[in-house]
Amino acid sequence: MASAFDYAPAPESRAVVDIAPSYGLFIDGEFTEAAAGKVFKTVSPSTEEVLSEVAQAGAEDVDRAVKAARKAFEKWSALPGSARAKYLFRIARIIQERSRELAVLETLDNGKPIKETRDADLPLVAAHFFYYAGWADKLGHAGFGTDPRPLGVAGQVIPWNFPLLMLAWKIAPALATGNTVVLKPAETTPLSALFFADICRQAGLPKGVVNILPGYGDAGAALVAHRDVNKVAFTGSTNVGKEIARTVAGTRKKLTLELGGKGANIVFDDAPIDQAVEGIVNGIFFNQGQVCCAGSRLLVQESIHDELLDSLKRRLSTLRLGDPLDKNTDIGAINSAEQLARITALAEQGEAEGAERWSPACELPGSGYWFAPTLFTNVTQAHTIARDEIFGPVLSVLTFRTPDEAVAKANNTAYGLSAGIWTEKGSRILAVAGKLRAGVVWSNTFNKFDPTSPFGGFKESGFGREGGRHGLEAYLDV
């Protein structure tokens, strides 16, 4: 954006975080090398700079970690809830104290803007630990019996889009309810989980209660297949989710899956337009659209289509793409070359199938993985870009004529994770929300998260709920 008022670079300092040249696996309270001696590099997606070399877990390491978690389970689950709460409160406070360091780290490893890690990810991470710390000594009042028991060892596999937040969603309820965990972070974003391992040590958490195994899909597969795991929790793609469901089928493992989405953001003709535009932008460009509950389908009432699109395009022209560490950056880098290739291919398919592509004038940096904010108009339900999850900054714009048509189109998807409704009419919000087959329905806002609110999907978006009182159930023997 060329303007008289040209914001000078305002980078957050990297000096607040000290990244070691190499990291081990975190098993039984110690950092250790992988049994097979394998390592992998983790890079900063905005520059392709190698940040560190990380031990790569294999099946043997999974076995060691599960054994450590099993050993720790006996004492951890026998602690009074108030004692477990103490550890969780301590972890939450340390996260707050180290939040700037962790925000910079997450931005470096993931590529998302510092504005988001600082103002969204980290506050939510701490809030999640605080929230579940509060439940630890009140489980008898959660509606699952007077003394609900933990399941045992939880095997958890998390994605790269919100590395530390997804860790918090998994680990906080598991520990509060008395389980021990083995968690595998994504191969492109292992660092914040390893820093979290350090926080566990800082908090004096007993050895083996939390084990962190950086690695690839094979380590994740070995973890969910391990015979001594009682609970499997996965957040990630629908395809991998289906594989995990097949692996777990026929065992006594309890399973929750939080998978893909193709969220519909429905804008009625009486919507507060300026705020709807903000909600659309937040819905699809937050974290470069790499959000399972992204509002990737905009359903706009035909009578305001042109007006809304004009406003939206004008707004997109003010988005600032670039150095994720710059405090004024709105759009950061795509997480990996692989993801960038997928987004690029799907956008090309959108064009090939006849949808009209538009992006604001926007210069992409020379190195790293970048994709300009993109919207497609003239999209119909038949287009691939209206059906497949893109997981990138690409918005498909469809129209509808009546509320019934809006609901029908919103529900016409294999997914069912999120939806948004924009209207000034309260009765319409309630009527439409009741008909949408989506786990989260936002009205006159989008992508708002809170630890007290359960989150999860319908249909191919998965099952089970994380967050809130409901989130306890996944980790209790009920």
Next chain:
Amino acid sequence: MPTTASPAQPFADVTASDSTLRRFLHGLPGVDAVGLEARAASLGTRSIKTTAKAYAIDLAISMVDLTTLEGADTPGKVRALGAKAAHPDPTDRTTPTTAAVCVYPDMVATAKEAVAGSGVKVASVATAFPAGRAALAVKLADVRDAVAAGADEIDMVIDRGAFLSGDYLKVHDEIVAVKEACGTSARLKVIFETGELSTYDNIRRASWLGMMAGADFIKTSTGKVAVNATPANTLLMLEAVRDFRAQTGVQVGVKPAGGIRTTKDAIKFLVLVNETAGEDWLDNHWFRFGASSLLNDLLMQRQKLATGRYSGPDYVTVD
């Protein structure tokens, strides 16, 4: 740059009767308060440093309507204010002048003399400021008096009582009459007293009402009530002038007033201007700050940026 036109003709149908005007104003898109405030807060996190900060400080100084609106105002006080407006920082003559001084009508002549030759304009509040509770004839006499004394700009208050009781046409016609009394020489700023209008929907309606009636500027508040300019109400008014120009081609200015005291605050407002209305409004012909203590903070920050040291309040003039 589009110039200010007389009352926009496209709205002749709208302002034809009370009911058409009401239908139009109530048909404007609603404002979601939570979303509006969240957007204003998020723009408030922009980090404006080094060269951008220097640009913003000078721009903000040039946009100040340096204001004194006290019962205790004297010619001496107004002359001091005029001198300050013309030479905000006596130790650094590269400092821009403020846009205007803003005084009561009886001080206009004194103010004119004080700023003569400096390019600083004289703005005068009128129309029974701040309450606006007087007969139209009295308000118009107040305006004509200020204009005759040489006021370059008139800051009028709308009849909030009429607005809140739904008598939009009365508010509209009063603005039209004041605009006429301003003649061709004075630009008209219309003050809504947003703190009394209370809802964001009302602020959007008042903005369109004022612009349709021929306002050259829409202004948040008098500075005399509890809630004055806020980032959210200013953002909303910036959206209104942006949309009005898109629809009519007529550009209208915005003036937040009251409660903006620090450089940090002022820069946040400039970010709102930049990212909402756009750079066409980054000029004191189209954006103003109604303020008094803000100027000294801007000057101290300007000195700090130039010298690397924070000089303190003894190194700016107290007026």
